[in-house]
Amino acid sequence: MPKVRRKGTCRKPPGASEGWPRPYPAPMGATHSFLLVSDWRLAAPRAAVWRALHEPQAWPRWWRYVKRVDELERGDGNGIGARHRVHWTSRLPYAIHLETRVAEVREPDYIRVEASGDLDGEGVWRLADAERGTGVEYTWRVRLDKPWMRALAPLLRPAFAWNHNAVMTAGEAGLRRLLGAAA
Numbered sequence: 001m002p003k004v005r006r007k008g009t010c011r012k013p014p015g016a017s018e019g020w021p022r023p024y025p026a027p028m029g030a031t032h033s034f035l036l037v038s039d040w041r042l043a044a045p046r047a048a049v050w051r052a053l054h055e056p057q058a059w060p061r062w063w064r065y066v067k068r069v070d071e072l073e074r075g076d077g078n079g080i081g082a083r084h085r086v087h088w089t090s091r092l093p094y095a096i097h098l099e100t101r102v103a104e105v106r107e108p109d110y111i112r113v114e115a116s117g118d119l120d121g122e123g124v125w126r127l128a129d130a131e132r133g134t135g136v137e138y139t140w141r142v143r144l145d146k147p148w149m150r151a152l153a154p155l156l157r158p159a160f161a162w163n164h165n166a167v168m169t170a171g172e173a174g175l176r177r178l179l180g181a182a183a
Contacts, residue, residue: 031150031153031154032143032144032149032150032153033121033141033142033143033144034140034141034142034143034144034157034160034161034164035139035140035141036139036140036141036142036161036164036165036168037137037138037139037140038137038138038140038165038168038172039135039136039137040135040136040137040138040168040172040175041130041133041134041135041136042133042134042136042172042175042176042179043132043133044133044134044176044179044180045133045134046108046109046127046128046129046134047108048179049127049134049136049175049179050107050108050109050127052175052178052179053111053125053127053136053175054079054105054107054111056069056084056086056100057069057071057084059086059171061178062174062175062177062178063170063171063174063175064170064171064173064174065088065089065090065091065167065170065171066086066087066088066171067087067088067089067095068086068087069084069085069086069087070084070085070087071083071084072084072085072099075102078105078107079102079105079111080102080103080104080105081101081102082101082102083099083100083101083102084099084100085097085098085099085100086098086099086100088167090163090166090167091162091163091166091167092159092163096117096118096119097117097118098115098116098117098118098119099115099116099117100113100114100115100123101113101114103122108127109126109127109128110124110125110126110127111124111125112124112125115142117145118145118146118149119142119143119144119145119146120142120143120145121140121141121142121143122140122141122142123138123139123140123141124138124139124141125137125138126138126139138168140164144160
């Protein structure tokens with residue numbers, strides 16, 4: 001399965017926690033599966049970036065394509081077990097509805113979320129101190145579940161990846177604005 005990476009790379013920085021990067025299982029099937037990796041560099045402290053990413057209910061205020069996040073379950077003191085229904089829009093004319101569950105948290109550098117609904121898979125946020133701020137890597141390992149997406153995936157795979165990158169770019173820009181962080 002090809003990996004689509006947006007901007008640079010996010011390598012394990014000195015002193016990063018164990019589990020950076022998390023090993024992934026074998027590909028789920030190339031036609032309907034994606035492994036998308038986004039790298040952000042934010043001129044903001046890791047603690048501030050962590051707080052913003054760890055509070056998905058607030059994402060609609062700063063992430064253009066997140067229309068609504070409904071909290072379904074709170075989770076433990078670290079957020080493990082928290083469940084949300086996330087309503088996404090995109091640059092393409094479709095919306096995505098996901099139910100997420102926080103599966104693993106290692107504050108302040110790792111959040112793993114399982115997703116089901118229109119897409120099925122997992123998302124992993126990795127944060128590390130970087131020169132002049134914080135490096136963020138988001139890995140989205142997903143399988144298409146909507147019948148129309150599965151049918152069109154062989155033809156629209158580049159468009160789906162482009163759309164994901166546009167949504168992630170908007171998230172990075174929104175987070176920069178929220179934190180007053182330069183590129």
